Amino acid sequence: MVEKAGKPTVGIVSHGFETDAKASARVFGLPDFRFAVVPHVLTSISPEQIQEDVEGAFPQIIEALTTGVKEADSVVSAAVEPATRERFIGSDRYEAFLKMNDAFRKRGWTDGFPLIPPTEESVQRMLRGTTLEPQSQVSVLTPGDGIATVEKLAINAVMAGCQPAHLPILLAAVKAIERMGLPARRMAMSTGPYCPLMLLNGPIVTELGLNTGQCTLGPGAQSQVNIVLGRALRLIMMNVGHAYPGHMDMDTIGTSRKFSLCTGEREEASPWEPFHVENGYPREASTVTVFHTHDEISINDLENWTPEGVLSSIAFFTAVPEGEHLSAKMPETPEERFGALLLLSPDHAKVCGAAAWSKKAVKDYLWQQSTSSAWRMMSKWRAFPLIVRKQWRWLLDLSRAELESYMMPVLEGPEDYSIVVVGGSAGKDTMFRTASQFRIVEITDRAPS
Amino acid sequence: MYKVLSPLGEPIAEAVGAAPRLSDLSGKTICEVWNGQFRGDIAFPMLRQLLQERYPGVKVIPYTEFPKTDVIGSTKLLQERTDTAVALAVQRGCDAIITGMGF
Numbered sequence: 001m002v003e004k005a006g007k008p009t010v011g012i013v014s015h016g017f018e019t020d021a022k023a024s025a026r027v028f029g030l031p032d033f034r035f036a037v038v039p040h041v042l043t044s045i046s047p048e049q050i051q052e053d054v055e056g057a058f059p060q061i062i063e064a065l066t067t068g069v070k071e072a073d074s075v076v077s078a079a080v081e082p083a084t085r086e087r088f089i090g091s092d093r094y095e096a097f098l099k100m101n102d103a104f105r106k107r108g109w110t111d112g113f114p115l116i117p118p119t120e121e122s123v124q125r126m127l128r129g130t131t132l133e134p135q136s137q138v139s140v141l142t143p144g145d146g147i148a149t150v151e152k153l154a155i156n157a158v159m160a161g162c163q164p165a166h167l168p169i170l171l172a173a174v175k176a177i178e179r180m181g182l183p184a185r186r187m188a189m190s191t192g193p194y195c196p197l198m199l200l201n202g203p204i205v206t207e208l209g210l211n212t213g214q215c216t217l218g219p220g221a222q223s224q225v226n227i228v229l230g231r232a233l234r235l236i237m238m239n240v241g242h243a244y245p246g247h248m249d250m251d252t253i254g255t256s257r258k259f260s261l262c263t264g265e266r267e268e269a270s271p272w273e274p275f276h277v278e279n280g281y282p283r284e285a286s287t288v289t290v291f292h293t294h295d296e297i298s299i300n301d302l303e304n305w306t307p308e309g310v311l312s313s314i315a316f317f318t319a320v321p322e323g324e325h326l327s328a329k330m331p332e333t334p335e336e337r338f339g340a341l342l343l344l345s346p347d348h349a350k351v352c353g354a355a356a357w358s359k360k361a362v363k364d365y366l367w368q369q370s371t372s373s374a375w376r377m378m379s380k381w382r383a384f385p386l387i388v389r390k391q392w393r394w395l396l397d398l399s400r401a402e403l404e405s406y407m408m409p410v411l412e413g414p415e416d417y418s419i420v421v422v423g424g425s426a427g428k429d430t431m432f433r434t435a436s437q438f439r440i441v442e443i444t445d446r447a448p449s
Numbered sequence: 450m451y452k453v454l455s456p457l458g459e460p461i462a463e464a465v466g467a468a469p470r471l472s473d474l475s476g477k478t479i480c481e482v483w484n485g486q487f488r489g490d491i492a493f494p495m496l497r498q499l500l501q502e503r504y505p506g507v508k509v510i511p512y513t514e515f516p517k518t519d520v521i522g523s524t525k526l527l528q529e530r531t532d533t534a535v536a537l538a539v540q541r542g543c544d545a546i547i548t549g550m551g552f
Contacts, residue, residue, distance in 0.1 A: 003467060003546070005468075005535045005539060006468045007468055007480075007538055007544070007545060007546050008467070008468045008469065008470050008471060008544075008545045008546070009468070009545065009548055010545075010546070010547055010548070011548050011549055012547065012549030012550050013549070014550070026460070027460065029465055030465060030467065032467040033467065034467065038492075038550075041487060047491050050488060050491050050492055050495065051495055053492075054492050054495045054496055054499070055495075055499065058496070058499050061496070062474065064470075065470060065474065065545045065547075066470050066471050066472065066473065066474065068470060084454075084455050085452055085455070086452070086453060086455070087450060087451070087452050087453075088450065088453065090450070093450075093451070096450050096451045100451050100453055109456060109457075117453050118453050118454045118456060119453055120452060120454065123454055141458060145460055145461045146457070146460055146461075147458050147459050151454075152456065152457070152458050155455070155456045156456045159456060235456065239457050239458065240456070240457070241458065242458070242460070384490070386490050387485075387490075
């Protein structure tokens, strides 16, 4: 942006992030952006190593500020190509199918599994799932700021194996991602394994046959609708949002959650009102909620039969002392704070409901019990005291013994917990840490069936 | 034979060219804009020292005098921070910008 204001600018980019820098520059409309490359990511290395890297990059910095823009620096990745129709011909349809998949794979347009060919006929059929026009713009998807038209979403939905009735869910999901704002950009392109989880509520869950019970987030025929919906959203993030691994999705290790992550609430097994009703929607509305998941923790307690016992176990399992809310890097507004999504088993929900615990009471208890020592919470920030929030700087003055004896909740407040009842029978829950507040959107524009 | 449609979303950004470069950094004002990532708190002071050692009369305005342009917070907030950084760069007479870290 400063370069656009006429000021020559050089960015300092870590080795491995060059394609990301070029792609980001293109997104921001500056394909000739100049940068210098340091050989390491400047994290987890000593100040002496940083000094060496900075000195090594210094000539590049000077060159970038004082010499003309070279043609070679204008390279834009092949990830962006005009929307076209193309033919794949083989000796039979199977060979044509393989050729299409091979070509798409070489361009990075796949999640790695075979893709259903998005033929004109199959896309037309998919478009019959919505009342919207094919060229209607649904949103602009980060990080590549690709225009998400109904047609583009339909093409990716076909590739994922979706049915026409699934398309309106995806339209709502991309709106939810857009409404997430800047955290959606982090979700798409971070070095961490962030990814969206889609939660469906309302009549659409049973109408479309989502699996809300046993192995709802796993493989198998019973989860086919969940799987193709989650897969379609990932393909949309890649092909419409341009979040390609190693290109703008800079996830260092990755996660199998990125292939597909979609479930529906098992509303009939919950002692509480459904998640969408809790958030202000009528029970008869169908909604999609997108959670910005960070990681996944499995919880196991088959022994306790009281709310205190069950919830204490959950709290102990999930007390991850990352301490993000102690850092000034993190946003302070509630809708952008780190939190937790608890997928609570029907058995554990029943324990709480039978004792007349409200969902709010459950959240309060989890927040109070899910604690860690300040020593652990400050683990990262001791090496980076500048970034500790002002209201927590007093922790920097405490001794190790004092920090170890001071227990604090791992999340900022009880409102940072979301609770949804899903899964099969047994006391097994899953918690996802989340890196932003969820966004919920009503599913509309469905074509009459 | 399959005739298939491209799944790619068209990018919205319109491209502009890079700003003219400087002939020499001596006597110029260089501004640091940090995105809050990857230990810029350590790297920028090192760069500052190198610039001052090698370019007579160079003035460096440190990153602490600009808002951090990190990808944290709302889109509106980032836009505000970026707009502020641009306005400050103009107001403070910056001839060039060094930005990072990462990306």
